[in-house]
Amino acid sequence: MEKQMQLLWELQEIDAGLDQIRDTQESFAPKLDNIKEDITLLESAGQEYQQELAAKEVERRDLRDVVERFKGLIALSKEKIAQISNNKEYFAVLKELEHNQKSVEKNEVELLGLIEEIDSIKEQIADNDKELATKHEEMAKEEKAITSKIASLERKIKAGGKGRLAKSKEIDELFLRRYQRIRRRFNDAVVAVEKGTCLGCHVNVPPQVYIDLLKGQALMNCPNCQRIMVNLGGADSEK
Ligand SMILES: [Zn+2]
Known part of the structure; x- marks a missing residue:
């Protein structure tokens, strides 16, 4: 084969290798894009959960304060009752005591519900984090796969001797x-x-x-x- 024809043949081999690199990158791109999209969605879901959690924690703190305040009032009423001498005053304080005890019960039930809600948000956060970690692993795996595949294609081209430009200059x-x-x-x-x-x-x-x-x-x-x-x-x- 004429020297020029051989060079053309070798150039074509380099070009085929470059095509393979481009095809590899293109074939991986949609997969990587999908994973990136999933990661973005999971991250924003994670942020929403955190905001929800923070708001519920504030609610819980406020509700605890309310319960403590009613408990304080109950203690006060009990002190008063011990010192009361007339019936009218006694019943008034007793009524107040009952009212405050009911308030404590009602708020404590609400508080329990809130704690359950908080626990469920925390579970959702944990699940979301787990899924996010899996996606990051998947991403790293794909990136590693494409990097090594391209590196091996590049090695193959280099093994053929000169680069494309040097080769084409001889033709x-x-x-x-x-x-x-x-x-x-x-x-x-x-x-x-x-x-x-x-x-x-x-x-x-x-x-x-x-x-x-x-x-x-x-x-x-x-x-x-x-x-x-x-x-x-x-x-x-x-x-
Ligand atoms: Zn033909």
């Missing part, structure tokens, strides 16, 4: 332009011809064209699909 500009034009239509712009058949379109090339190719004439296009043909058999024998 005749006319060849390069033609290669790039054909590659817009076919990823495999440069194809091998085996036993007279173009491996791009699988159509037999005319015998005379094939003979010219075997002779090593550079830059021949398949008459059917226009891909650039290379004679790999020739390349192998050169190696």
